[in-house]
Amino acid sequence: MEHEINIYDYKYSISDLALTREQRDFYEVNGYLVIPKLIPDYLLDRCCDHFVDLCNGKAPRNQITMMKDISRMKCNYQGEYLYAKAQDILYDEEFYEYARYPKMLDIVESIIGPNVMAMHSMFINKQPDIGTNSSRHPVHQDLHYFPFRPTNWIVAAWTACGSVTENNGCLYVIPGSHTSELHSHYYPEPKDGEINKMYHEMKTNKNENYKKVFLEMEKGDTVFFHPLLIHGSGINKSQDFRRCISVHYASSDCYYIDVAGTSQESIQNEILDIAAKKGLTNIDYKLIWKNRGRLIRGLKANL
């Protein structure tokens, strides 16, 4: 078969360690790649059970942040009917089994190289929407949240913990949008419904006709995607939880940037405000990221 891309022109991936030429070309062109059945069921079942235990105070939370759904917290829901997300899960030994899963890391290494830091991590429990649209995740680029570069040495892994469909709010992506720049992000208009904390929306030109691809996936299927890829997820119209686990990896050779004066300053300020409420005043933003990250493979360097 003819390959479209000359090997010297690969820009968004480092090697063919665990990717076929077709898979690598697909990632280069589209900015994402779905690998079916990458993570075994037993590991995902354990993560789901553990999330429910964390919700119900049956497992220690340590440095994990449990985030409530904005609409459900006004209606006295409890446990897994209340919590929409567990964030910063890398130092939890149950979730760490996912973050370090060797077959997944081989693919991560193919994209960002051998020195792999996990930087951002979450378990998402997208609950049935209660009529406020709060279960949606507005369209965005993940790089908005990250004060490190270069962009091409960062990749997300996102694994479905059960069937994800357009009906229960699977991810949608705009293929090829990883070649665009970082756009400005804001909180969506109140008329669009209630919005969870830190769910910023990318400012789009409404006339621009983006072609959304809905990534319907089965349990264990994993999508890898570039931090500039434009994506989001719709509301959960089903009666069940839509669950996933996700980690963003970056090469430890990435370096921190100063986001003051850029479109990323707003999210930095929001994160610093939260730290201040926990008693951490005058803390360096880089230090927050240094504490969240965990070396997974290879050598530690700048991050």
Ligand SMILES: O=C(O)CCC(=O)C(=O)O
């Ligand atoms: O799982 C989802 O619904 C979207 C998650 C996402 O894009 C994010 O947390 O950045």
Ligand SMILES: [Fe+2]
């Ligand atoms: Fe995202």
